[in-house]
Amino acid sequence: MSTPYLRLVLLSSLIALSACQPKEQSDDAKSPAVQLTQERPVTIQGGASGVSSYAPTVKATAPAVVNIFTTEIVKHSTHPLMNDPMFRRFFEFHGMNREESEPRSGLGSGVIVSKDGYILTNNHVVGKANEIVVALQDGRKAKAKLIGTDPDSDLAVIKIDLKDLPTIPFKTSTNEVGDVVLAIGNPFGVGQTVTQGIISALGRNGLGINTFEDFIQTDAAINPGNSGGALVDVAGNLVGINTAIYSRSGGSMGIGFAIPSQLAQSVMMEIISHGQVIRGWLGVEIKQDNSGFNEDGSLNNKSSDGVAIGGVVRGGPASEGGMRPNDVILSINKQKMSSANQLMNTIAKIKPNTTIDVVVKRGNQEVDLSVTVGKRPKTEESQQDEGQE
Structure with a gap:
């Protein structure tokens, strides 16, 4: 980073909660063929000055972007002095080294990519969760099963068992700098939000976010809570999974990063087939x-x-x-x-x-x-x- 005041911010956020449920784990690494939809062609037309509204794109894609609420059990020492090595030995000698469990909740976003309920999101959103609840735009809620995670790419796959699910197709054609994109997610937990921008750069790496980096950079406003949400083109295809931002304040400054849909799809299929990504x-x-x-x-x-x-x-x-x-x-x-x-x-x-x-x-x-x-x-x-x- 070029300045000490600039920091990289992952987009999930945490708040305190008072209840939790046991962690649901994947017991089935092998899965049937995933029911993906085909890429949509660009059909949106505009007036003399260009596109006048992105409402058709939003109507086609927003229902497939979900809010994700997680609960994680965090253990901590009962006394603040336990963080000091000298006092820790004293407490351990007297048998006073006790820990308490505290529930902590987080929020993020996800994208339904198949009719059978597979959802793409970030590993840092659900990777350590004991409970995952998905809320759809139509008001339905469901507990999600963690299918698998890939920390090296910061991607995860979860699954819900609901019928008539909306989906967003993966974009398989080439992206270009200057393409208009929309970011859809749940920033700060205020509810589903859509922001508009362009692709600012392609192939960003060396950022220290993930082991494997090939990010799409965008100036569409994304903030904490947008993690795992969709970056879509004007035809309603999934361009990427929103993951991080560069920021001085922790909020959007016009430099956001998304994992390309081609990489996300490849990782997802590996997780569904093998329970992990084999590299x-x-x-x-x-x-x-x-x-x-x-x-x-x-x-x-x-x-x-x-x-x-x-x-x-x-x-x-x-x-x-x-x-x-x-x-x-x-x-x-x-x-x-x-x-x-x-x-x-x-x-x-x-x-x-x-x-x-x-x-x-x-x-x-x-x-x-x-x-x-x-x-x-x-x-x-x-x-x-x-x-x-």
Whole structure:
């Protein structure tokens, strides 16, 4: 971030509650085919000065954007001095180390994407919830079942069992900077709200929000509570899932980020089919620059292409394939690598146990390697340091 006063804000919000229910967990990782609807063509027409109203778009999409209310049980110490290591030992010695459970509620948004009740939202909205309640625009409410989460992309899938559900189709065609978009969600819990803007940029990454980042940037106003809500085009197709904003105050300043619908759909189908997202993994630590080193140990500043490797996980796929620290990965399966984000996304899309051709620069030489891609460890089990692949 360019200024200490600018901070990244995830869009879910929390308030206190006094009741909770046991957590509902997914007991069925395998699911039938998801009933998705087809992308809508752009048919909205405007007057001489352009589109005069987005009411048709809102009528087609808003019913499929839901409010999500969650309850999480949070444990905390009974005495404030328990946070001090010295006093903690005293309390533990006298058997006074007690914890209390306190319910905490949160709110966010979600998007119904299938007739059979699958809803896309953010992991940070529902990932730790003990109870999830979904409220539809038509007044219906239902408890939701957590199908699965993907912390690396900050996406989650929940499911409700209701009939005659409205849906929003995924946009599969290309987005462009300047396209008009609408953000629909439940900011600050005031109720469903629609804001309008444009796509400001595509492919934003390196923000430190998620492990895998390929964000759509928009100036449509989104605020806390919009997390998991829909970003749609003027035809009523799902462009992205609203996730975060850059802000000094915590409110919208015209820089919001949404997870692209293509990525969201892919993650959702993996979660429904396998209960998790299965990604490829190399087991390398990526350096902050691409310079690399010469054979004599001197810094090589001439390398403008490739991704420099700072470390290799012992016994990992890269290590077994002959990759060394300070190698610079030039290409994978003849595709040139130019950034850490590109490398991570490329490897993640490769099925584990697949052998790939890797060209690295080692000193002044290019070396051809064959590496068998492994399965990326779960977030809780792996070291999720920034720049690790």
